[in-house]
Structures are given as C-alpha cells and as structure tokens.
Amino acid sequence: MDFDWDDLRLFLAVARLGGLSAATETTGLSAPTLGRRLAALEAAMGEALFRRSQSGYALTPAGEDLLARADEVEAAMLALKRWKDGAMGARTVRVSAGAWTSAFLASHVGEIWSVEDKFGLELVTANEKIDIGRRNADIGIRNQRPTEPYLAGRRVGTVAYGLYSGRQLINGVAAGYFVGLAGSGAPQTQSARWLQARHADRIAVRGNDAMSVRELVANGAGLSVFPCFVGDADPRLIRIAPLITELETEQWLVCHHEERHHPAVRAVTERIAILLNRYGSLFSGHDPQGAS
Template identity: 50%
Template sequence: MKFGWDEIRLFTAVAEAGGLTGASTNTGMSPATLGRHIASLENNLGSSLFLRSPRGYQLTELGEDLLAHAQNVSNSMSALQHWSDQLNVKPTVRISAGPWTSSFLSQHMAELWQGETDLMIELVTGLERVDIGHRHAEIGIRNARPHEQWLAGRKLGEVAYALYARADGDIDHKPCYIGVTDTLSGARSAQWLNQNHSENIVLRASDSMSVREMAASGVGQAVLPCFIGDQDSRLQRSSPPIDALRTEQWLVMHHEERHRPVIRRVADRLAHLLQNHQSLFEATKKADPNSPPNSL
C-alpha cells in the first residue's frame, strides 16, 4: 500500500501520546477524527497497530515497527521544513561574548554590521560559555585557547584589568572595595579581590554593570577590565594593571563553519575591530573618556 504523509503524521502523534486525547491536543483534531484515521490505516494494512484499553493505546509489534519508520520520516520532514524555512530567512551570525565585551561590540556594531540586507547579527551575552560545537553560536570571544578538536581559534591579543575608583574621589582615604556575588563570584577577578582585599569589601553586586555604577558613585574601588574603566570619564585607575588578572583574547569558530562566506565576513570584521583596539584592551594606551566610542 501507499502511505500518505498525513497518515504517518497522525499515527505518530497517537503513538507518542499513548492515546487519542493527548494526540488531539497536539494535532488540533478531535479524538473521533483521529480514531477514524487510525482505523482507516489499520484497515488498509489488514492488521491492528494498537491494543485499545481504558488506559490508552498500546502499540502492537507491527505498530512498533511502523513507528520506527514513521519517526525517521518525521525527522526527515522536519529537516526538510527547516531547510525550506531558511530559504526565506536572513542568515544569522551569533557572536557569543561576556557582558563587557558585548558592551564594547554594541558600541562598534556599525563596523560589524554595515547595513547589509542579507545578514543579521545576534549578540549572545552571558558569563557561561556558549557551546559553539553544537551551533549555539557561530563565533565566540573567549579568554583562552579552545581545546576542543572541532573548534578553530585565533589569538587576538590580551585583556588587562585594574582597580578603578571615582575620578574625583579620595582613593587613599579608607580604602573600600566592591565585590560580587552569585554567578560572578567564580570569576578570576572576584577571587583575586577576595584573596587580597576581603577584609575591606563593603558592598557586593550580582551583575557587572552595578559594580561599575557603584565605583562611579564613589563608594569604593572595583576590579574592571581596562577597556571599560579607561573609557568611563567618571572613573580613574586606582592601581596599575594587575598582572595576575591579565587574560588572552581568542576568536573561536567551528572548523566546519568558519569558511562559510557570511561567517567569515563577520569574523574578519570582528578580528579587525578588536585588534585595532588592542592598545585599549591591553591598557598600553588610555582612551580619551570624552570622545565618542567609535573614535577610540
């Protein structure tokens, strides 16, 4: 006999739901209509696919065999539908970065996305490392060389950190420090502050932006990346760059994806942007805090 896609789809829905009622919710069809479709399919096969009971529909041996084939067809149809949907969707390049790097990239987004109608860029911001191997992002900015064999990495430079305080404040009088909590507490900068100034931490915050705002208000000193602190006219360095906190900066992509033209286009622009500002990231030259972000 010849199978139709609707027959396969409805049979799979009933089998996976274990009955007509659950399948009705998933398909939008009434239980009676679904029952007629299943009965018609069984009549055409000349054998039962389900054992009916008050507890639901249980697959027969033939039903189990058919479900295995049906699920393969369903997966193929879903993949085909996804492929079809992508034909009418702009290619999207997702860039994974931490909060501070995402803030910098946002300021310079005109250098990454140049008004193209055939490209969409998404910033995936978070402290947790996004899984590029499973295509949760196309490009990542990381602080260490990738060790996964399926990832390609390119070192761009280094990132310096220092203590910052309010620009017009008295940083020598009663030194107080602003710490972090929750997910930020595992960061190297948080551990360094706890190891060196734990007795003088007077405030804590669970997000980076709040830490910066507290420092700018004058209540204490905070550890910040120099490319953030040096751009903020409200802040001044209250320490030299901290050698123990200096990290590398890597651009990371999947080996199989990195040669796709749209990803390569964004990756090249991203590398050019970050490398052009290495003096800011490495704290070898301070930015003019009164100049707009794009003129760094």
C-alpha cells in the first residue's frame, strides 16, 4: 500500500500519547476524526494497530512494527525540514513538557523567545516523555535525570505538590469531596494516581484535563492536588495542608547531547533555566503567595 505521511503523523501522535483525546491538541483534529483516520489506516493495512480500551490506546504487535518504521520516516522528514529551514536561515526549537509546565512557559514566553530571534518556538505538551533522541523535541523538561546515553541533563530545581481548595467553602469543598482527573490522561500523572489511591471513594466530580480540574476546584466543587507553582500562583486557590512530600520530584532540562550546542537550542535552554531558577521558590512550595 502507499502510505500517506499525514496518516503516519496522526498514527505517531496517538501511539506516543496513548489515546485520542491527548492527541487532539498536537494534531489539531477532533477525537472522532482521529478515530476515523486510524480506522481507515488499519483497514488499508489489513490488521489492527491498536488495542482500544477505556484507559486508552495500546499498540498491537503490528502497531509496534509500524511505530518503529514510522519513527524512521519522521526522523527523515524532520531532517529535510531542518535542512530547508537552515537554507532559509530559520529554525524552530521544540520544547516538550507536561500541561502545567507548558502553560507556565507560555505565560512567560517573552522571557524565552522574542521576535528578534532567528528561530521559532514550539511548545509540545504531553504527559509522557517525548523522544528527544529521535528529534521529536529539542528540549524536554522532565521530573527525573535522563538515563538515555545520548541525552544531556541539567537539574534546575524541584517541584512540590499540595492539596488545594477554592477560597469559598461551598458545594463539594464544604462536604469534603475531591475533584479528580478523568480520561486517558489520569493514569499518566502521579498526582492523579496519588489522589485515586487515597481518596477514590470521595471523588465526586472529575474533569478530563488539568485546566478543567483547576476551574472546578476554584469554583467550589471540591479539593484536589496541584503542583505548588500552579496552586500557589492562582489567587482563587488556597493550600490547606502541608506539602505532599511523596509527590515531590526533581526538575531537569534535557537535550540531545549533539543538538544542545546549536545556538538556537542553547539560547532557549539557558533562558528556560534562568526562568525556572528565578521561580524556584514557587516550584518548591516555599512561596505560598505565588509572588513573582
């Protein structure tokens, strides 16, 4: 069969992120449209590529085989793009991080990119690690030291977590209920797993993305767990208990050991390091007022 690169791109997005809903943000397509495109790809290949369940999409052996080959195609396409960008004097630096960290970077974009830069910036939001080795991102912000031999890591701080409520003790908050995360993203976040393990019987309301959970908590639906750099910076939320020490993680800036020397990648890496260092007390939970 003849492969359409766009179909392979969609397949890669779902395979890496583990479900349709997570891939909607990176592909720009709705979940039903993604589902139809993947079903058509499977029909054309004559075998299933995914095992579908309520917890997400898992690759079949055929899917694993296609993933390995599609990775190679993508690497070649990225190399062509970078060759073209280089010929035109332009480059896009891709930064991968979780939803909250990506939102933090977006809110401080002026400190990591400007119109005077000779390169573009792309934020790649995902709960799972993006493969930097295959150049799916240039820079990753991770919660642990990289173990891959081709990656270089730099610790930039710690991330603390706390239990938060809205400032008005109404509705679920007054009743002592919790707000949880629903959908394919829930098993991929340590805070959601912690909440489910300890308070599953008290989770009365759920949202299918992190931002929805924050809005629910801020408006009195119940209590939930957030990174301190999220909860402490939101004036609608209040931390109601000591830090959850078992959820504390390290924060690492990760690059490919060769790409880190590219001027554009080096510039963005240094700017992000400076930014995260400046807000270090907020990330570590020692700035309860969320001051800048």
